[in-house]
Structure formats: C-alpha cells, structure tokens
Amino acid sequence: MLNSLLLTILICIIVCVIIMGIVWLWAKKINNAGVVDIFWSFNFPVIALLLLILADGFQTRKWLICGMVIIWGSRLGTHLGRRVIKHLHEEEGRYTQLRKEWAPKADQKFFTFFQAQGLSNVFLSVPFFIITQNKEPELSIFEFVGLGLWVIAILGEARADWQLDQFKKDPDNKGKLCDTGLWHYSRHPNYFFEWLIWISYFIFALGSPYGFLAIISPAIILYLLFKVTGIPATEEQSIRSKGELYVQYQQTTSAFFPWFKRK
Structure with missing residues (x-):
C-alpha cells in the first residue's frame, strides 16, 4: 500500500x-x-x-x-x-x-x-x-459534513466571483471599487470561501485513517492568503491602482471574513 x-x-x-x-x-x-x-x-x-x-x-x-x-x-x-x-x-x-x-x-x-x-x-x-x-466501504459523518460545507463554500466563492464580474462589466464602474454584495462586508470574500473549501476537504478527510494530517492544507492556504501571494500582493496592487480610495475601503471592511463589517 x-x-x-x-x-x-x-x-x-x-x-x-x-x-x-x-x-x-x-x-x-x-x-x-x-x-x-x-x-x-x-x-x-x-x-x-x-x-x-x-x-x-x-x-x-x-x-x-x-x-x-x-x-x-x-x-x-x-x-x-x-x-x-x-x-x-x-x-x-x-x-x-x-x-x-x-x-x-x-x-x-x-x-x-x-x-x-x-x-x-x-x-x-x-x-x-x-x-x-x-x-472502508461505508461513508462516515465527517464525509457528509465535509460535502455539505463544500457545497456552501463553492456556491459562496462562485457568488463572490460573479458579483465582481458583474461590477466590472458596467462601464459606469470604471475606476471604482466593488463594494456591493459580499464585497460590502469583506475585501476578499472569494479568498474566504476558497479557504472554506479547503476546510471542507480537511473535514472530509477526518473520516479516513490519518485524516488529521489533512489540516496541513487549509493551514498552508491560510498562511499563503494572509502572508504571501493572496491578500498582501492583491492589496498592494489595489493601492497602486486605486490609491486613497482603496485605503478608505480597507478601513471600513474586514480583510477576510464576510460577516464582520467594520464601523
């Protein structure tokens, strides 16, 4: 084996x-x-x-x-x-x-x-x-829970991507920031749901021997999103292209979690 x-x-x-x-x-x-x-x-x-x-x-x-x-x-x-x-x-x-x-x-x-x-x-x-x-010839509760979370996460990611695409298609929005829908609550809802998808894979893996080792994947994805190629690089580019407008957006929205809206 x-x-x-x-x-x-x-x-x-x-x-x-x-x-x-x-x-x-x-x-x-x-x-x-x-x-x-x-x-x-x-x-x-x-x-x-x-x-x-x-x-x-x-x-x-x-x-x-x-x-x-x-x-x-x-x-x-x-x-x-x-x-x-x-x-x-x-x-x-x-x-x-x-x-x-x-x-x-x-x-x-x-x-x-x-x-x-x-x-x-x-x-x-x-x-x-x-x-x-x-x-093992029978599926466990972990696998059903993982599947359920995956469905929620992939629909959320697809929704966030669709909202951003629709915003960019409108010529009146040229030079503006998308702050509608999920983007009103989070600067990166697509990244959040992407990470949630990896959490669902981890939960699914818990139904298998040594499944706990699968935690390494969502942990690495979270690190990359916050420290390497995700949020830092994206926001640096947004500041270069949008300037003060994006800085103000940063001050009023959560970097990641869609349900936390800053005052």
Missing part, C-alpha cells in the same frame, strides 16, 4: 511539473506570468483524475472526493482563465511587480516559481491522497 501511494505521488509530481514547465514556456513567449494561476487551479482536477485511476480506495468515496475536486478546480480555473485571456498581453500588476523585482533574471526565477506551484499542487493534495486510499 505504501509503495503504491508513493508511486502515485511521484506520478502526480512528474505530471504537474511537466505541465508547469510547458506553461512557463508559454508565459515566457507571451510575457505574461499570470497564466500560472489558471493552471495551478487546473492541476488539481488532473491530480483527481490520476487518483481515480491509480488509488485503490473505496470507489464511491473516490468518485465523491475526486468529483468535488474536479468541479472546484475546473470552475476556478475557468473563471481565472476568462479573466486572464481578456488581457492576455497585459500582465497582471502583481506579476509585473515581481518581474521588476526579479530583473534581470526574471525568466529564470519565474521558472522556479512555476515549478514550485506545480509541487504545491501535489503537497496541498494531502487530503485527497489520504481519502482515496481509504478502503
């Missing part, structure tokens, strides 16, 4: 780093590193498909968790893809800033960055590896 799991992990690593290598070549050609976000999302459905084929756990459980991952990753990747493709030759501000900071070796550093993203796909998939190895 251990050898089979290690082989599965190794195959997932090889596939993800190859995908990210190809994506880096494309990004280098079009001078737009933002495409990495699209394929970081799509790599999770790829891993899920590999687990459907390679993992030897209970089939119903495998199909359930892999279906959840495929739906979530495909929706997120498609959403990001539409956004990036619209401005394919105009790199997002976060990556433009990195390109400046990493000059004159930006291409080499972006290659390392892309490969790290591919490895992170596999590392963050700890819950999926644990769950798809579970041969």
